[in-house]
Structures are given as structure tokens and as C-alpha cells.
Amino acid sequence: MSPTLNRSSSWLLALCLGLPGLAGAAEPQTPYGSNTFPGAIRAYDFDQGGEGVAYHDLDPATGTQTYRPTEGVDIGVRGSGDLEVRGAPGEWLEYTVTVPQTGRYALSLSYSMASGGGSVSLSVDGAAAVPVALVGTGGHGTFKSHTVPTAFDVTAGTHVIRLTFTGSTTYLRQIASTQLPGRALYLSRSGAGTLDGSNWSNALPVSQLSTVLNQTMVPGDTLYVAGGLYDSSTPFSFSLSTSGTETLPKKVVGVDLGQGLPVFKGRWSPTDPGNSNKSYAFLRFTNAHHWDISNLQAESYYYGVRADTSSHLVLSQLQLHRVREGLAASNLANTKFLRSQALRYTKRGIRLIENVSDLLVEDFTADATMGDTAWATEAYPFGVSVENPADATLGSHDVVFNRVTARNNTYTSADTGAYQNGDGFSLERTAYRISFLNSAAYDNTDGGWDDKSQAPYYENCVALRNKRNFRLWNDSAQPATLNNVLGAYARKVDSYSTAGLWSQGYVEVYGSTFYANAQSEIVLENNSTPAARVKLVNTIVSDAGPCGAAASKEGGTTLELVNSVVCDGASGTPVPLQAPSSTWTGAPANAFTPVNPAVTQGYRPSP
Numbered sequence: 135m136s137p138t139l140n141r142s143s144s145w146l147l148a149l150c151l152g153l154p155g156l157a158g159a160a161e162p163q164t165p166y167g168s169n170t171f172p173g174a175i176r177a178y179d180f181d182q183g184g185e186g187v188a189y190h191d192l193d194p195a196t197g198t199q200t201y202r203p204t205e206g207v208d209i210g211v212r213g214s215g216d217l218e219v220r221g222a223p224g225e226w227l228e229y230t231v232t233v234p235q236t237g238r239y240a241l242s243l244s245y246s247m248a249s250g251g252g253s254v255s256l257s258v259d260g261a262a263a264v265p266v267a268l269v270g271t272g273g274h275g276t277f278k279s280h281t282v283p284t285a286f287d288v289t290a291g292t293h294v295i296r297l298t299f300t301g302s303t304t305y306l307r308q309i310a311s312t313q314l315p316g317r318a319l320y321l322s323r324s325g326a327g328t329l330d331g332s333n334w335s336n337a338l339p340v341s342q343l344s345t346v347l348n349q350t351m352v353p354g355d356t357l358y359v360a361g362g363l364y365d366s367s368t369p370f371s372f373s374l375s376t377s378g379t380e381t382l383p384k385k386v387v388g389v390d391l392g393q394g395l396p397v398f399k400g401r402w403s404p405t406d407p408g409n410s411n412k413s414y415a416f417l418r419f420t421n422a423h424h425w426d427i428s429n430l431q432a433e434s435y436y437y438g439v440r441a442d443t444s445s446h447l448v449l450s451q452l453q454l455h456r457v458r459e460g461l462a463a464s465n466l467a468n469t470k471f472l473r474s475q476a477l478r479y480t481k482r483g484i485r486l487i488e489n490v491s492d493l494l495v496e497d498f499t500a501d502a503t504m505g506d507t508a509w510a511t512e513a514y515p516f517g518v519s520v521e522n523p524a525d526a527t528l529g530s531h532d533v534v535f536n537r538v539t540a541r542n543n544t545y546t547s548a549d550t551g552a553y554q555n556g557d558g559f560s561l562e563r564t565a566y567r568i569s570f571l572n573s574a575a576y577d578n579t580d581g582g583w584d585d586k587s588q589a590p591y592y593e594n595c596v597a598l599r600n601k602r603n604f605r606l607w608n609d610s611a612q613p614a615t616l617n618n619v620l621g622a623y624a625r626k627v628d629s630y631s632t633a634g635l636w637s638q639g640y641v642e643v644y645g646s647t648f649y650a651n652a653q654s655e656i657v658l659e660n661n662s663t664p665a666a667r668v669k670l671v672n673t674i675v676s677d678a679g680p681c682g683a684a685a686s687k688e689g690g691t692t693l694e695l696v697n698s699v700v701c702d703g704a705s706g707t708p709v710p711l712q713a714p715s716s717t718w719t720g721a722p723a724n725a726f727t728p729v730n731p732a733v734t735q736g737y738r739p740s741p
Contacts, residue, residue, distance in 0.1 A: 178202065254299055376422060417449070515544070578600045592619055604616070712729060
């Protein structure tokens, strides 16, 4: 780290140099070096001192001609007057900051980059740099905020932050800091130094994991877990039976220190799926509340996550591979399950057993086989399963699935004439107030959705290549409501009927498309009370080629069409769409939009 002496200018020096004034800038400029924690550092207000002292820039050309024009750092300006540092891999910047109070500080970056990903690193006072992985923002004109997963413990006084651009050209506007409550504890596979957990050089060993989680940690503490493989004949488990508080949750964060995120490996085997093999659960919550856990990976556990009688959990960026079930929960409330995956499971991606409420599942993928025919599932695999509890009053409710994909839940019975089950989403009758937003079901051997819940709500959902894309049983006095959904290319996998929409209950559909499904687009059955009653409004119902019967209806069922376009029978005219494909999984987005702009009915991709 270069010395800090005389690198920070005073306000008088800045005025003498004529540097503070970019005409039309969005906000007044702060003197360089007057940065304070907590607060915000503008990226272009790096220290004085020049090349090799306050910064390193690979391009000798200067940035803007009106703001710090004598510096080599590339400072760009937009039409709005906003400034940004444009950094390339290998370049770095330093910022002197004043910290009035010793504490833990979280840093966040406002940045933009093209598609793909990139990285930077941050260090304080020459300590080991913390790598920060960044995702593409879609272009250098689109800025996003990213919180660095590792907090920084900083004493009161003056410090120097170095930010190094390490991967991909990145545009940087701001580094913001927030003081955090609680302590930071550090844990690695074998530990290090004094093993007191005060920093990475003195990390706790994983052998102390249970003690640290339930005895050492108090509300507000964060445990950082170093990346790498955690493999043992007695698999490690995060067994949590203590709690944080509403304002001071306990946190666990996996950190990539150059070996990837932490990966915990159990001993569960898909060849004996009913045996937990001392690997019952990777994350086990029992009467535990107010925990935030992120950036961890697990494989070969019976349960990736098992939660019972717990609440206020935030689980994010969890990768659960080769498990029997990804998440299984009962008596769980006020919880978020975000940006995670369950891949290659044998039974269920998500299982809500009973009394789960106020749950948000967002940006989640459940893929049972990942298309690998050698991966054997158990009977009736489900991407998402919401079950009937023994006590019917304990049905799960107030659950939102947003941007959830359930795929490849496939099961082939040894009896070739048997019903081939395997649903993307399966919900039983005791569930209520369930919403599906921006979600998808692909390539499941039975229902994309097989939904018996009471009056569910769907918006911007798609189902393709399932036996029955949408299979709805709603027997509530209120309808199951579908807004802007697509059910296409239902496929026959056994001797039972296929459909874009199959119903044995009360359903209302608005602005949707059912297209190119084998046999009928709509199937209405009357095997229970009430009989199917379906209303289609502003909806397209069409085959891709010569049209067969648009609907198959049993006696006593009702199909009402309102301002809909229907290709029915040999004399019907198929509805031309932009680029429909039986292999479609989202691209191009407008594949199922009508060619004729005068046709305003039907599904449209959500923004």
C-alpha cells in the first residue's frame, strides 16, 4: 500500500487547482479525501498523488476535460452530468477515509458493465484484498448496486481503501458504507492462527461450527465461512436452534477467497434415497428465528434445508445439488427463499408440509434431472409440492412464487400402461391464497401445474411440454385466475389425455394463449362437484396446423368464450404466431405473439 501522506487535498487546494467544477454536474463535488464512514464516496473523488501513488491507470489518456483533467484516470460523463470512473482489469484507485467510530462496515458499489460478469477487489490499509464478484448489468448505461458480502472491521481514525479492477471493464460511480451491529466471526475448514475467529488469519475451524452458531454468536453477529470443500466422514451440518432478533438477525455468509464458495458434502446417496446416511439436513432450523444465510453450496444431503417451527428466515444464493429434497418446511412463517437452486433431486425441489405462511420464493430453479436420463427419480417427483396436512386447518397459505422454474420432474413407471406422474408444481386442496408470478414449468411428465388449491392466482406464467400444462381443480366459490399465461406443446407420455388447460373446477382466464397442445387445447371434466366451469377472455386457442377440436367437454361442464380467437375444427384457421417452437424456453420472448398486430388477444411476454 502506498503511503497516505499528502495524498488528500484540502478544499483550498482543490479550489486553487480549479478542479471541483464540472459544469452541469448532477450534484456538488466533495473535496478529495474528505470521505467519512459511514457515508458515500464518489468514485471519481479518489485521492491526490497521481499515477502509482493514488491510482494506477493503464491508459495514459486523461478522462474528462472539465473534471480533474490532469489525472490519468478515465472519468466519463453522461448527458445527465453524472460522472463515473471507467476501470479496466489491472487498474486501481485509492480513497482516504475518516472513521469516527470503530465498528463493522458493509460496503456497496454502484456500477455498470456489459452482459456476463466481472470482478473487483477491495482492501483496507494494505490488508488481504477481498474479491467481489459482479454480475453484468446489461450495459454500461445501466447501473446497479451490489453489497460486498464481507463486512470490514475498521478502527476509529484514518484509513485507505484500495479498489482494484480485476475482471471485465467496469464503470463505477460510488462506494457507500453502512455501519453494522454485532461482531464479525470468521471460519474456515481447518482454522488458522489463534483460532479465535477474529479475522481470516485467525479463523475458527469448522469443527466448532455448532458451538459457534448456537453458543458463540449473539444477535447481530455475522459468521463468514471461507470457500472450499468441506468433506468429512461425519458430514457437517448447520443445526440452528437459537435466534436473532427482528433488528439484529444472526447471519451466515459464504465467501469466495479464491477457491469458490464453500461446498459442504454429505453422504446421502440417490441409490438409497430413503436413507439419510448421517446427512439428514445441510441447514436444519428447529425453533430458530431471524437468521439470514447466503452464498453456501451443499450436495448429497437428504434435505438441503429442513425448517420446523421457525420464522423470519432469509435464505439466499443457496446451491443444493444431489439431494432428496431441496427445502422441506412445516410451521414456518415470514420467510424468504431467494436466488437459489435445487438440482438433481430424487423427490422434491420444495416441499411445504403444513402450516407454512407468508413465504416468498423468488428466483428459484427446481430441476430434478437436468435432462440426464441416467438420474433416477423416485415415484412422483415434484418441483414444488404443497401438501395436505393431517389437520386440514393447517393448510399452507399466503405463499408467493415469483420467477420460479420447475423442470424435468419426470417419472416412468415399470408398468408401461400406468399413469406417468411428475409435476412441476403440485398443490393440494387445503392450500389457499397462493400466487404464481413470472414462473415456468417445462418438461414434466404430468402437470406443469397440478393445482388443487383454493382460488390460486397466476400472472405471466408459461408451461410447455408437460402432459397437462395447467391442471386446475379449484372447487372454491372464487375462481382460479390466470392472467397472461401460455400453455403450449403439451405432449403425450402415456394413455391419458393431454391439454393446454385441463380443469375440473372454476377457472377464469384472461389474455392468454393455448397453442399446439396434443389432442385438445382445453379439456373439461365432470368427475366431482362442482363440474368444470371455465371462462376464457381475450384468449387465443389454436393448433399450429390444421385445427382439431379446440375443447373436449364432458356433460355438465361449461366453457364461456369472451372476445377470444379460437381455431376449432377442420374449417378453423390457425393463428399465426411470430416464432413458436416446441423447444422454446423463453427466447425469443415474442415467439408466441401473433403475427397480425390487429390480433390483440393472447399471451404477451412480460417486460
